[in-house]
Every structure is written in structure tokens, then in C-alpha cells.
Amino acid sequence: MPILNFDGRAYEGHEKETVLDILLKAGKEISHSCKTGRCQGCILHCKEGDLLPVSQNGLGEELTKEGYFLSCKCPLRHNLEVASPETHTFFQEATVVKKRQFSDTICQITLKVDPDFEFLPGQFVNLGRHEGVLRSYTLAGLPTEAGVIEIHVEKRPAGELSNWLYSDCRVGETLLLQGPHGQFYYRPDSRDQNLLLLGNGTGLASLMGVLKSAISNGHKGHIALYYNSDRLTGFYMHQTLRELEQKYESFHYFPCFSSLYFREGFRQGRADEAAFRDFPSLSGWKVYAAGFPSMVYTACSRARAAGVKVEDIFEEPFEMKDLRRTPRM
Template sequence: MPELRVGARHWPVATDSNLLDALLAAGISVPYSCRAGHCHACLVRCLHGQPADARPDVLSTAQRAEGWRLACQCRVIEDLHVAPFDPNGDGVPAQVAEVQWFGEVLRVRLLPERPLRYQAGQHAVLWLQGVARPYSLASLPGEDRYLEFHIDCRREGAFSARARQLRCGDAISLGELRGGALHYDPDWRDKPLWLLAAGTGLAPLWGILREALRQGHAGPIRLLHVAHGASGHYLAEALNELARKHRSLRVEEVLADELQAALAALRLESRQTVALACGAPATVEQFARRLFIAGLPRNQLYTDVFTPAEDTP
């Protein structure tokens, strides 16, 4: 049997054991969310030995060279010495600069200890009191001095319960900052751009929308936001203000029980349209299905799915 070591502790585990499961079974605190390699909350550094990695492509070459692996995607096949990600030593300290509630959506603005380079649409892993969750950035690099995140607190979870208690001046750590599937490409400048969001899936699209406008997007832009109730359209005022300033921007607020009718009414203005969709898996699937039926080429749809977190303490 291979031996697994963390700090001064070491114990035998069955060959081919999932690394995350082996660590949790031994009482080692490793946060996780999706178990699919998407959230990057379960980062560990391999100090000696190598696991079998099912998804080596999800981390950068530089990260892998430093020994970082996603525990949920690794199997123990030989003696292995690992160190879980330490937000105090491996993360970037940040301070809460602003908290604001929009119904059940909490907008948190952070000031990191040092400037971070990022693009609209990227994700960051937030660490709060030992719990880590990935969130999309809603801020615009080069314009907003803070990093902005939108946290859906409708359902109780380990992270959202802690986030509800945040106050200005509180400390929070930033883990890995990485690219998501959503972005703005200057080559889209003259094409129709559709942005479809469900719930806080609006967060990355808010940053991307402003990036498109900053870069002088010339084609029409259509943003559709689905929410469970009127208060769920938490950026309605800001979006409508942008629409008043930019005649090319059309904003639609849709309630969840009106979604099917709204989707049925979608008509492509051009097969050159580029669409970005973000939100819960089922809603993003509905967006995609309707867009393909309407004639959107599959390679012109970019999606980011917010997978519900497993409720871990």
C-alpha cells in the first residue's frame, strides 16, 4: 500500500484511492465544491511523489511545475507527500471594501493587498474562515479599483452563511485566479453580441458587457437576465442606465416562469451573432437549445455553468 503524508502525519491508503477522499477520511481539512475539476477549491501541492491525474489540462504548466494538483482528480498510486493550499501563505490577502445587499444577492467588493492582473469573465477562489468557493469576477480591470463578486445567498451553504456576516474591513483571502469560458474578443466588434444570464450568472457578463462597450463594440448588444423574482434583477438600475447611454444595448428582464415564452421569441439577427450564456446548468442548457434551434452555429456559443456546491463545512 502507498503511504500518504501531510505534515508530520502519514498513513497507508489503498492503491488507486481518490486523493481528496483519502485526505478527508483522515480528517485533513481540504475544501471542495464540485468534485469535477471546475472549482479548483481542492488544490494541494505535491512535495514528494506524483499521483495519477485524470485532468492534467485544468491547471497551467507553471502551476503543475510548482507541484499543484486538484485532489479530486487524483489517485494515489505511490508514496505521496502533499500540502493542502494554505490561504494565509499561498493566497493573496484582501480586505472587504464594500458590502451591499440586492434582495438575496450580496455584492462584495474587495481590495487585494497587491494589484492582480485579470480579464473580465475570469474566476477567483475566495477563502473565508476555512471555506473556499469559486466566484466569477464582476469587476472591470483597469477601471474598477476593487474586485467585485456577486454571491447568491438564497440557499444556505457553508460559504454563503459566512458571507452573510461580512463587514467592511474584514479579511478574506484570494486563491487561484483563472480564466473562465467567457471573455470578450475584439474580433467580435462588428458582430451582434448576445449575453444571457440566470441569477448571479450576470456577474461575469456585467464585466464583459462593460469591456465590450469600453472597446467600442459596434454591433448590437442584447442582454437577457432571468431571475426568480423582481428583486432578483439586482443590476436592473445600472443596466438600464447603460442602455440609456448606449443605444446599441437592449436589456430584457425575464422572470423564471416567463422564460419559455421569452426563449420562444428569440430570433437571430445574423448568423454572425456571438452568444455568451451563464448560470445554473438547466437554464444554460435551455439557452443553448433555443439558440441552436434559432440557427446559431455551435462554435459561436460560449457558456459558463455555475455548478451547485456540495455543502461542506
């Protein structure tokens, strides 16, 4: 049975377990979020042993050469000696400077970070409270002020960090921040292409990042944004989107009720259902889908069937993995 040495202690592990699985089972507080490799929050440093290439997929060349790897994607096939990375190498501090409540479940938090922090709206960062658990949040605002970023937080049942951020976090609180990550952002070279934006939940933060970037870059093609919720309070930026629709002739907003509830001015069905009824052929378009995985993956499949090139489809599924010793209710 292979042995994992971590910070001076040895742990036995099954070859089908990942390094992250073994350390969490042993009670170690390892920074992590999605457990799929997407968020890159579980990076560790390999000091001795052979890593499988899959454990370093998505990391930069420099990090790969230095032996850093994603512990959630690293099965323990051989003996490994690993260590926690230096905090200052991957994290910076972020201070809460403003909170705004959008609804009874969603709020906006503005954070002050290093003035040299660079990002593209729609990318995401990992945030934590120094206790090891990280969660990923999309950067929704434009980088209009150096060192200021904006995230949207949704309160969830048994959501350890999101509930604290929504209910108890106060202005002045300091968090750890890692990132930015992700390919979900506007490409200025696509100014003439039509854009289809599909979302639900706080996937709207990702779409707002793309939308604001497109507008600020003088996008010339049409932009259609479809957003669904099963309750009226779920449309937490409804008025803002209506105002943008009135201001920009090429932007069109379609709120969609995914329940049987009917309201004038709203479409029926999930965002992807309504959009592909309206646009059965999308050759030459770019498609962005963000939110709950079932909608995102279905939307991407429908986009390919509608003629969208694979390289013009961007997805941001908000996977809700069970990351706790006490399972999510």
C-alpha cells in the first residue's frame, strides 16, 4: 500500500484515493473547494515522488516544474512526500469594504485587494477564512478601480462559508484570496459576433462580467441574456438588466420562470429551453452558460447541436460537491 508523507507524518492510502481524500480523512485542514480540479484551490507541493500528469493539468509551466500539483486530481499510486505551499505564494489578503443585499438569499460583497491584482470580469477567485475551506466566487464587476473586486454570494443550506459571508461577515473582515482563474470572460476580438448568455442562480455574476466587458469594449453584435429562477425574488438584478436593455439597443434581456408561475413580461421554462426555442440555429455565435450544472451542460450540448463551434462555447457550472465531514443537508 503506498505511503503519503505530509508535513512530516505518514499516512497510508488506497491507490484509488486521491491525496486530498487521504488528508481530509485524516482530519487535515487542506484548502480546497470544487474537488474537480477546476478551482485550483487544493494545490500542494511535491517534495519527493513521481506525479501523474493529470495532477498538474491546468497549472502553469513554472508551477509544474517546481512540483506543485492539484491534490484532488492526484491518485496515490506511489509513495509521495508532499507539503503545504507557502501561503504568501498563492494567497493574498482581501478586506471587505462594502456589502449590499440583493435579496433574501443573495448579496454583493466588495473587496479591497492588492492594487496590482489583475483580472478579467467573469473569472473567479477562491476565498477562505484561514481555516482551510475555500469556495469559488465569480468576479462580476469591471476593474474600474485598482484593487477593488466584486462578488455575489448566495446563502445555501449548510453552506459554511456562503452563509457566514451573507449573514455574519462585516465590513473590515479580512479573507484569504487565491486567483484569478478560469476562461469565462469576454474576448474583445469577437466584437462583431452575436453573444448568447445563459444563467441561473449566482451564475448571473459570471454573465454580468461578460456583459459589462462587452459593453465597455463597444460590442457591435447582438447580446441576448436569458436568466431563469423559480421565484420572483430570484431575479435579483432584474431592474439593472432592464435599464441596460433600454440603454443599449443591441442588448436583449429575457427573464424566465422555470416553475409553472406566470408573470407578464417573463418567459416560461429554463433559460436554455427558452433561448433555443427562440434561436434554433446559432451558427457564428458565441455562447456563455453559467449556473447550476444541469442547465449549463444541457445548454452547451444544445449549442453544439445549433451549430456553435466548440471553441465558441464557454461554461461555468457551479458544482455543489460534498466537501464536508458532515454531509450537506
